[in-house]
Amino acid sequence: MPTLLGKRFECEVCGTEVLCTKPGGGTVHCCGKEMRLKEPKPLPSAD
Amino acid sequence: MNLMELLEIPASLFPEREILRFQGRGVTYGELQERVAKTAGALRTLGVQTGDRLAILQTNTPAVVELLYAAASLGVVFVPLNFRASREELSSMLARVEPTVVLVGDRYRSTAAELRASTLGAPVFITLDSTTGPGIAGGPQRAEMPSLGILVDQAEPAARADIDDNSLAAVLFTSGTTAGPKGVMLAHAGLTSFVLESAELCDGADRGAVLVAAPLHHVAGLTAVLAATFAGRRIVLMEQFEAEGWLRLVATEGITHVFLVPTMLKRVLDHPTFAETDLSGLQVLSYGAAPMPLAVIRRAIAALPRSVHLISAFGQTETASTVAVLGPEDHRLEGTPDDVQRHLRRLASIGRPIPDVELRILDDDGTSLPPGKVGEIAIRADRLMRGYYQQDEATQETLRDGWLRTRDLAWVDEDGYIYLAGRKGDLIIHGGENIAPAEVETVLESHPAVEEAGVFGIPDEEWGERVAAVVVPRPGAEIHPDALIDFCRQRLAGFKRPEVVFVADPSSDGLPRNTLGKLLRGELRARYAT
Structure with missing residues (x-):
């Protein structure tokens, strides 16, 4: 999955998280695997 | 992650974007970040060190937001005090946290003078509003009280300190209903985890505007500012809530998101200008912090535009804000008579737990109870408080085996909706x-x-x-x-x-x-x- 501004990615192996602050066409990998997109669950009360 | 990064990251992406507005004046991310760095510099000149506590006694103003991020940047613990607290309560809070510096708004100068006379450990008192530092007239100690504004203008920006994510970011004193206030310790990791789990980083899209009328010493006000900063939702600060001004700001500032406690919502609905105020831009009205009377929420459902999503948010300071939500769909009193009855019943509930928390109803022995049985709500989540500041006994009573005992009694129905049944001591x-x-x-x-x-x-x-x-x-x-x-x-x-x-x-x-x-x-x- 290409990296998109503001998206978070999580390594399913070691738990590392990456926040994309400059988008590009590549994909992010950790522990030899493509990192999984982590979607926030909006809480209207909080934001 | 340091709280300061919730500002730094979007500010590096969109420095020209307006993020904070107060009394008709707005500042951009870039301006806010610069002001925060200089405020941090001013605090350094006052001798504030990483790990120190910084107490603030002031209503909602941009200076308090700047101090929140400046404190985070230096690894200093932000301690916003309840400006409605009595002098005795304030005195005991200060004695508990022993701040290096206490920052006070002009309107609290006489309170500050008395506190200064009675506070041990001699913290420095600094005024927040005045551009000059005339000292405290009539105070028991007539020494100068310098102005933060002057110090900030003269300060060099300070760089962010490298601190552990598990360091304390804030101590918030809870509004106790039984005992005196307790200082809830919240870490950078817990607060940033809450923001990242619930808000998406500013990507340049229009995210609307949030009116922050809850005080910044309350977890709802604090987390609203943190999440909106990260998400790029314009923050409109209201110095202190009053219904007429609130209605005017919603109508004139393009407000899309608001949070109210039940008494505030009732005052808004009761206000003579409510009916004539244009609330069509409002998208989300969330409420919480105290049980909502059924009569008030029913009036709100009937009186607000249908486009407004009503949300009940239940949480505690100890859980760094919301843990259960009753969503907009449960506020629609429509459909078959059975649907209406079901939704009416659910309006008395606080909804269901949100994804990043585990919630159980426990009996006195700590055993999970089945639906229908009243017990104590216990919560497990990454963002729980680290304990009560220097109150180990209270901490041990409240945090047990990784679970926070809330002292809120409740039962759960077959659909997983939670119904409060009072406080444990009650x-x-x-x-x-x-x-x-x-x-x-x-x-x-x-x-x-x-x-x-x-x-x-x-x-x-x-x-x-x-x-x-x-x-x-x-x-x-x-x-x-x-x-x-x-x-x-x-x-x-x-x-x-x-x-x-x-x-x-x-x-x-x-x-x-x-x-x-x-x-x-x-x-x-x-x-x-x-």
């Missing part, structure tokens, strides 16, 4: 039967003549405790205690019905509540049980 024990005051209050408040009700136990030789109630009549209504007791007998188990009903003077200010609208049952008991 439970009335009548002949061995446990009675949750909130359950009796709900029945009393469903009577057409009752505006509000408070229920508590009075000592009784035979039964241990008897159920007593204080009711405030609706304007023009008359209440006959015997008839009201009969009304309860038809709707509650016999042992739960009040045996004594006091009718309060309808011209009084209503029942005693703390600043967030939570009923002070201890005060009711003291006033009526003797």
Whole structure:
């Protein structure tokens, strides 16, 4: 999955998280695997 | 992650974007970041070191937001004090946290003078508003009280300190309903985890505007600012809530998101300008911090534009904000009569747990209870408080095996909706039967003549405790205690019905509540049980 501004990615192996602050066409990998997109669950009360 | 990064990251992406607005003036991310760096520099010149505490006594102003991020940047603990607290309470809070510096708004200068005279450890007191530092006129110590504004203007920006994510970011004093205030310790990791789990980083898209009327010393105000900073939702700060100004800001500042405590919502609905105010831009109105009276939320559903999503948000300072939500779909009183009845019933609930928390209902032995049984709400989540500041005993009572015991009693229905049943210490024990005051209050408040009700136990030789109630009549209504007791007998188990009903003077200010609208049952008991 290409990296998109503001998206978070999580390594399913070691738990590392990456926040994309400059988008590009590549994909992010950790522990030899493509990192999984982590979607926030909006809480209207909080934001 | 440091709280400061919630500002740094979007500011590096969109420095020209307006993020904070106060009294008609806006500042961009870039301007805010620069001001925060200089504020951090000014704090360094005052001798503030990483790990120190920084206390603030001020209403919602941009300076408080700057101090929040400046403190985070330096690894200093942000301690916003409740500006409605009594001098004795403030004094005990300061004695507990021993701040290096106390920053006070102009309106609290005389309070500061008294606090300075009585505070041990001699923190530096700095004024937040004045551009000059004339000292404290008439104070017991006439020494100069310098102005932060002048220090910031003269300061060099300070770089962000490298601190551990588990370091304390803030100590928030809780508004206790029974004991005195306790300082809830919240770490950078917990607060940033809450923001990342619930908000998406600013990507340049329009995210609307949030009106922050909850004070920044309250977890709802604090987390609203943190999440909106990260998400790029324009923050419109309201110095102190009052209904007319709130309605005007919503209409004129393009406000899309608001949070209100129940007493605030009632004042908004009651205000003469409510009907003529354009609220069409409002998308989300969330409420919480105290139980919402059914009558008030029903009025809100009927009176607000249909496009407004109403959301009940239940949480505690100790859980770094929301843990359960009753969503907009449960606020729609539409559909078949069964649907309407189901939604009406659910309006009395606090909804269901949100994804990043685990919630259980426990009995006194710590065993999970099945649906329908009343027990204590316990929460497990990454963002739980680290404990109460220098109150190890209270911490050990509250945080057990990784679970936070909330002291809130509740039961869960078959669909997973949670219903509050009062506070643990408020439970009335009548002949061995446990009675949750909130359950009796709900029945009393469903009577057409009752505006509000408070229920508590009075000592009784035979039964241990008897159920007593204080009711405030609706304007023009008359209440006959015997008839009201009969009304309860038809709707509650016999042992739960009040045996004594006091009718309060309808011209009084209503029942005693703390600043967030939570009923002070201890005060009711003291006033009526003797």
